[in-house]
Amino acid sequence: ESVLELDGIAKRFGSEDVIGDLSLAVRDGEILTLLGPSGCGKTTTLRLIAGLEKPNAGQVRLQDETVAGDGRFVPPEERGVGVVFQDFALFPHLTAHENVAFGLQEWADAERDARVDELLELVGLADHGDDYPDELSGGQQQRIALARSLAPEPEMLLLDEPFSNLDVDLRVEMREEVRRIIKETGVTAISVTHDQEEALSISDRVAVMNDGDIEQIDTPQQVFQQPESRFVAGFLGHASFLPGEVHGDHVETALGRVLRDDVHGLAHQYDGSIVDLLVRPDDVTAYPAAEAEADGRVVYRRYLGPTVLYRVELDDGETIECMHNHSDRIDLDERVVVRVTADHELAWFPA
Ligand code: ADP
Ligand code: MG
Secondary structure: EEEEEEEEEEEOOOEEEEEEEEEEEOOOOOOOEEEOOOOOOHEEEEEEEHOOOOOEEEEEEEEOEEEEEEEEEOOOHHHOOOEEOOOOOOOOOHHHHHHHHHHHOOOOOHHHHHHHHHHHHHOOOOOOOOHHHHOHHHHHHHHHHHHHOOOOOOEEEEEEOOOEEEOOOHHHHHHHHHHHHHHHHOOOEEEEOOOOOHHHHHEEEEEEEEOOOOEEEEOOHHHOOOOOOOHHHHOOOOOOEEEEEEEEEEEOOOOEEEHHHHEEOOOOOOOOOEEEEEOHHHHHEEEEEEOOOOOOEEEEEEOOOOEEEEEEEEOOOOEEEEEEEEOOOOOOOEEEEEEEEEOOOEEEEOO
């Protein structure tokens, strides 16, 4: 069942349509990430849910109660929604304990202290209650911000680019921690990011946004391997499109045959259909070859640490990217054979 429903939401700032006609249902207890490029409307969507903006059209429903739309507007403090801001927004003159207690002013003293201790324990900072924010590391400040938002037992937690203020190393560690903490409390969470790796690693489902709309909402594996649009395919990682023609049990491409069974949902395409197969760098292998056998030439090479990304210009003018281990070095300008070696079903798009 859904904790949150957005139904036909539109939002304008002046004459700019920031959100077009956005609908979304968030399930009880899931972590959903809104993923999309800067400026596509992610923060605005969170603010509409939190009650910090009013929609121009559509409804926001929390636990089946309309909190915006149909002439109703429930203010932020009455929505039971916690927000973790990008810069953590801790009160500098309050200790960690006092920061976490901030949303519990209505609570009786003993209960409040017990709740704060419970939260400090949950985020692994039981010994830091008396520290001020400037005595805490970035990761610890984030834990306190999370504890503060969770303390009043919100129905729903919103996180806007929660890791963008952390060093790269810490980011990966905190992703795991934030996911653990959210799952331990069982709160339903919506996180926002423009970082595809972050979205794929912390989410139960990912909603890919483009220009104020959701293009696809699916599990991380589905949005990555079975994107429903070229935008989603390209936004989630390197994507090359290999043209081919469907023939009998296979697709004929410039790199040889790909079996029809190895392409997702191609069973009902007519013979003679022209399709573009989505191939990611991991799905492709290239190796040096004599001129007569070669399919193309390496035109670009980039070291990524343990792996190397190559771009090959095929003799028919298409380009395709592949990823190799550091040890299988290929030189720039070298002539190569290229083969599709995916071990999963490929996605395709009509040409
Ligand atoms: P994202 O979080 O995906 O980067 P935002 O939701 O912050 O995107 O912004 C989407 C668009 O809405 C941008 O073009 C931004 O300039 C515009 N916008 C956001 N808030 C306001 C505002 N208060 N007034 C005017 N324009 C705004
Ligand atoms: Mg934003």
